[in-house]
Amino acid sequence: MTMTMDASDQQMGPVTSPRRRPRRRPKTSDIVLWTLVAILLILTLFPFYWSLRTALSSNRSLPTNSTSLLPGEFSIGGFERALGLASTEESLAAGGSGAEINFLQALMNSAIVATMVTVGQVLCCSMAAYAFARLRFPGRDKLFFVVLTSLMIPPIFTLLPNFIFVQQRGWLNTYHGIAAPTLLMTPFAIFFMRQFFLTIPHEIEEAASIDGAGRFRTFFRIVLPMSASSVTTLAVLTFITQWNDYLWPKLVGQDESVRVLTASLGNFRSQTPQGTPDWSGLMAATWVSIIPIIILLLLVGKRLVDSIQFSGIK
Amino acid sequence: MAVTAETIRVKQKWDKRQIGVAALFLAPAMLGFVVFYLRPTVIGFSNSFTDKELLRPKSEFVGVENYREMFQDDVFWNALWVTLKYVVINIGVQTVFAIVIAWILDRLSGSRVLRTLFLTPWLMSNVVVALLFLWILDFRLGVMNSFLNSIGLPSQPFFSSQEWAIPTVAFINVWRHMGYTALLLFAGIQTIPKSVKEAALVDGCGEIQRFFKVTLPLLRPVFAVVLVITVIGSFQIYDTIDVTTEGGPVNASRVIYVYIFDQAFARRNFGYASAMAVALFVILAAVTVMQMRLLRANESDLA
Numbered sequence: 225m226t227m228t229m230d231a232s233d234q235q236m237g238p239v240t241s242p243r244r245r246p247r248r249r250p251k252t253s254d255i256v257l258w259t260l261v262a263i264l265l266i267l268t269l270f271p272f273y274w275s276l277r278t279a280l281s282s283n284r285s286l287p288t289n290s291t292s293l294l295p296g297e298f299s300i301g302g303f304e305r306a307l308g309l310a311s312t313e314e315s316l317a318a319g320g321s322g323a324e325i326n327f328l329q330a331l332m333n334s335a336i337v338a339t340m341v342t343v344g345q346v347l348c349c350s351m352a353a354y355a356f357a358r359l360r361f362p363g364r365d366k367l368f369f370v371v372l373t374s375l376m377i378p379p380i381f382t383l384l385p386n387f388i389f390v391q392q393r394g395w396l397n398t399y400h401g402i403a404a405p406t407l408l409m410t411p412f413a414i415f416f417m418r419q420f421f422l423t424i425p426h427e428i429e430e431a432a433s434i435d436g437a438g439r440f441r442t443f444f445r446i447v448l449p450m451s452a453s454s455v456t457t458l459a460v461l462t463f464i465t466q467w468n469d470y471l472w473p474k475l476v477g478q479d480e481s482v483r484v485l486t487a488s489l490g491n492f493r494s495q496t497p498q499g500t501p502d503w504s505g506l507m508a509a510t511w512v513s514i515i516p517i518i519i520l521l522l523l524v525g526k527r528l529v530d531s532i533q534f535s536g537i538k
Numbered sequence: 539m540a541v542t543a544e545t546i547r548v549k550q551k552w553d554k555r556q557i558g559v560a561a562l563f564l565a566p567a568m569l570g571f572v573v574f575y576l577r578p579t580v581i582g583f584s585n586s587f588t589d590k591e592l593l594r595p596k597s598e599f600v601g602v603e604n605y606r607e608m609f610q611d612d613v614f615w616n617a618l619w620v621t622l623k624y625v626v627i628n629i630g631v632q633t634v635f636a637i638v639i640a641w642i643l644d645r646l647s648g649s650r651v652l653r654t655l656f657l658t659p660w661l662m663s664n665v666v667v668a669l670l671f672l673w674i675l676d677f678r679l680g681v682m683n684s685f686l687n688s689i690g691l692p693s694q695p696f697f698s699s700q701e702w703a704i705p706t707v708a709f710i711n712v713w714r715h716m717g718y719t720a721l722l723l724f725a726g727i728q729t730i731p732k733s734v735k736e737a738a739l740v741d742g743c744g745e746i747q748r749f750f751k752v753t754l755p756l757l758r759p760v761f762a763v764v765l766v767i768t769v770i771g772s773f774q775i776y777d778t779i780d781v782t783t784e785g786g787p788v789n790a791s792r793v794i795y796v797y798i799f800d801q802a803f804a805r806r807n808f809g810y811a812s813a814m815a816v817a818l819f820v821i822l823a824a825v826t827v828m829q830m831r832l833l834r835a836n837e838s839d840l841a
Contacts, residue, residue, distance in 0.1 A: 253745060257642050261652070264639060268656055268717060271670045274681060278673060291684045352567035359560040362552060374575045378774055378822060380795060381815045384802055385578035385585065388592075408570025439559045468663030470777045475803070486665040490781050503673055510669050517661050525654045532657070532718070533725040 272514070279303065279508035286503060302508035326480060327509050330488040334513070337402050337473070337484055338466040344407040346459050350451070352409065353417030354443055358429070368418070375411045383472065390476055397479035405472065406462075413458060416531075420454040421447070457531045460524050464517060485513045585812035592806040604813035614814060616789050617797040618821075620704060624793060625772045627708035628715075632768065635712060636719035641749060643720065644727045653724070656717030664714070664777030671710045672697070672782055700790040703783050707791060710778055719768055726760030727753060762833035766826050773822060794818055 277295055278286070285296030306327050355361070356368045386405050395401030424447065432442040448455065470486040477483050489509060521528070586604055590597035608614050639656060659667065675682050675696040683693040696706040730753065738752045776795035779785060785792035785800070794814065802811035
């Protein structure tokens with residue numbers, strides 16, 4: 225490591241010296257490090273780019289044009305097939321299976337389930353977190369400890385009995401069946417909101433209670449609006465987690481009327497008949513499911529990154 | 539001490555109205571907790587002592603029969619072995635990458651745009667990530683094999699080779715998680731006081747030396763927590779394998795999660811699957827305790 229740095233020192237020295245700034249000249253090690261960052265970034269982003277490039281190519285051009293960075297033969301057919309806009313004949317001719325999964329329906333199902341869970345979980349967990357952070361009742365800290373401990377239980381452990389529970393109630397292939405286990409709470413959401421409520425000064429609530437506001441009013445009119453940024457962050461995290469969830473939706477929602485995107489995409493491989501899969505259509509479908517997350521990232525990326533970082537050091 | 543605690547408890551008067559309000563605030567979340575966390579945890583344990591089957595209402599108590607069967611089940615041991623192989627490759631490589639990224643971010647700029655870009659893969663679902671790599675690593679048309687051919691290497695059947703299936707899945711998840719892990723470690727590095735780093739510089743420490751002798755040791759408590767989180771997650775690998783190899787070829791990538799699922803849903807042996815879930819639970823708890831001990835996570839060298 226030191227060797228390479230010394231070697232590049234001699235190489236880069238003369239190149240950078242004419243542009244040397246008066247106060248701080250770019251150190252050679254900086255240049256090496258920026259190069260490393262660039263390589264790591266390319267590694268991180270390349271798969272996304274490559275799938276977009278494939279989504280915008282025609283299937284026909286894929287075998288002959290397997291390495292060029294631009295689509296061999298530009299086509300939006302992949303997206304048309306993914307969204308069910310192409311007719312069966314068109315789709316078959318372009319290398320599709322002719323029986324594409326209805327991604328538009330899956331997209332809607334994902335949006336419905338993720339929205340249900342986000343609204344339910346954020347509301348219920350904020351209320352519970354407020355009780356844990358601010359209200360006094362016997363056994364409060366013990367109860368909170370029990371809730372936190374359940375973070376340690378591997379999801380598969382609870383998943384098996386939960387499946388039977390949902391099945392016995394006839395909730396298989398329903399939206400509420402898919403949403404049920406996370407609709408009302410996750411230990412993380414309670415923990416996250418409690419951490420925030422603990423930082424709000426007591427005086428604010430006291431002032432409100434002098435003004436005659438009850439606990440409910442204080443919470444919904446004063447505390448919750450004050451917590452808008454934390455609530456948004458939690459909502460986005462919850463939405464993304466639910467949007468990406470695969471295992472449970474796959475188990476309880478196989479029917480096409482409720483099947484979410486991840487479950488539909490996961491089916492792709494087993495549904496592909498012998499021969500070459502419709503790579504272009506598949507990559508387009510993948511991008512369809514990525515886009516909402518990218519939009520969320522653009523909107524609240526800053527807060528999201530900060531809060532994930534914060535959850536790490538606690 | 540006990541006396542004072544006792545006196546406080548006697549003296550403390552609960553505001554009954556506040557208890558009522560608290561109950562209302564807690565009710566919805568606690569309903570979810572009891573029905574979907576507490577109840578299934580208890581049932582999961584008790585199911586592991588029965589011969590419960592999916593779609594059959596009656597089940598009988600069989601004692602430790604499931605556990606005895608488990609200890610004699612070669613596929614179970616194989617699943618543990620395969621999972622362990624995956625965890626070692628995944629965590630080993632991922633941690634090195636993450637430390638390097640975190641260190642560079644701290645050294646160059648903590649630019650949030652950069653951090654966000656590195657985090658992107660982690661925000662994508664496992665299914666999407668698996669499909670991206672299914673395509674990139676495809677035997678006939680994948681760009682990875684074109685690349686290998688161009689430097690004179692033969693094409694590799696990444697997902698359908700017994701030898702490569704697990705390392706391939708492990709590397710896919712290194713790609714997905716390294717930015718996230720780096721972000722957590724970066725936050726940890728930022729908590730190390732500047733004065734300590736500068737002191738090392740004054741003492742004539744080189745960049746690399748400073749990293750190994752100052753940054754890394756002081757990062758230990760954060761590092762331990764991050765390692766516990768990532769190792770627990772790594773043991774529960776399922777989605778990527780379900781989409782790509784489905785446990786194959788043969789049992790080469792049949793990790794413990796996949797095997798539990800096979801038993802529970804394909805073969806309907808719910809009792810047996812529950813016993814294996816208990817085993818996984820115990821293993822995870824043991825691994826966590828061991829890591830915390832080894833890395834002395836609760837002590838800081840900064841004090």
